[in-house]
Amino acid sequence: MGGNRKAVVIGAGIGGLAVAVALRRVGFDVEVFERAPELRAAGFGLSVMSNATAALAALDIDLGLEKRGRVMETYRVKDHKGRLIREFPFPEITRRIGVPCVCISRADLLAALLDQAADVPITLGATAERFEVAGDRARVRFTDGVWAEADVLVGADGFNSAIRRQITGPGEPARDSGYIAWLGITDYSHPRFAPGSVVHLWGDGMRFGLVDIGRGRLYWWGTKNMPYARSSTWNEGKAGVLAAYAGWPDEVREAIRVTPPADLLTLNTRDRPFLRSWGDGPVTLLGDAAHPMLTSLGQGSAMAMEDAAVLALHLRHAADVPSGLRGYEAARYDRTRTIVEATRSISDFEQSQGPVRRRLRDAYFRWMPHRSLVGKLEPALTFPGAGLPSGTGEGANR
Secondary structure (H helix, E strand, O other), X not given: OOOOEEEEEEOOOHHHHHHHHHHHHOOEEEEEEEOOOOOOOOOOXXXXXXXXXXXXXXXXXXXXXXXXXXXXXXXXEEEOOOOXXXXXXXXXXXXXXXXXXXXXXXXXXXXXXXXXXXXXOEEEOOOEEEEEEEOOEEEEEEOOOOEEEEOEEEEOOOOOOHHHHHHHOOOOOOEEEEEEEEEEEEEOOEOOEOOOEEEEEEOOOEEEEEEEEEOOEEEEEEEEEOOHHHHOOOOOHHHHHHHHOOOOOHHHHHHHHOOOHHHEEEEEEEEOOOOOOOOOOOEEEOHHHOOOOOOOOOOHHHHHHHHHHHHHHHHHHOOOHHHHHHHHHHHHHHHHHHHHHHHHHHHHHHOOOOHHHHHHHHHHXXXXXXXXXXXXXXXXXXXXXXXXXXXXXXXXXX
């Protein structure tokens, strides 16, 4: 597409900033609108999987995350007594792919994206209310009565996306995970937790994760099966989390003990049924606004970054905006639906409760052949390419 084109992005989270950076790389003028009054990341971490880094590299975008977080060196799953169930081959796979997985705080990832988006105007305190399509352009109205108009409107405004709500209509269901989640980041050192480690511990309807995010900091998370009526009103604080993990290994309890209460976050994790139509004309969705998922595979942020790269590459090569956006959506449907369904399935399995289900879960992973486990993990960690037509030079796997 020739000439200067403008894109409006709703949401300044990971997906919104990633697509802003990607669209700038392919020649769009971009403006981002964020409903929060300030850009502040909640106190938790994540893993930027190798597929996300490879996707951005297709546009020559390097966030330099290895300097801000910690490269994953080992990934072990243990039972709630600290006995090894299985060492997972993530490092082996990423070495073969040639792109590491980096464990990092959300704040540090957002800072890296903001550095890349330094020339992109971001308007804070702007809550999108609705959009209109007039001809080949989109207009979005904010709650203060201000309008913004562009050639492309990207809804990257998360789980409760206003852009998605207009596409689907009111009352779209959310699906609860069936468990509560506790998250924290803290300075941490323990003799049974090696630098560069990711350790997951599985109990009876409970899990706990310890993740080195660099510079002596730990990201940890815990889950416990709980009906939504209770999890949505849970307010027992740090003492309640410690009580939930009574009898678990000391490295688990120490992570909770040393976390300041203000840095403890409690969440109800949810997803939605997969949405087939992400937009029309000059409007589309991205990241959690398009395909919210549970966290079991650590792919939420990675899928948003893949989306950003694929969207920009399709617009770079399309004859017009609508065909570029529909090409992007078609390229992403199968990939993102597979990940959404996999995260729901693995989440249910890992949260197994009761002696029979718990032993089945542990035995399944303990005795799975190495080749089979690699075969299950590697596709998610490999960026499948932009799905562009042959002849563009950017449709092949990377």
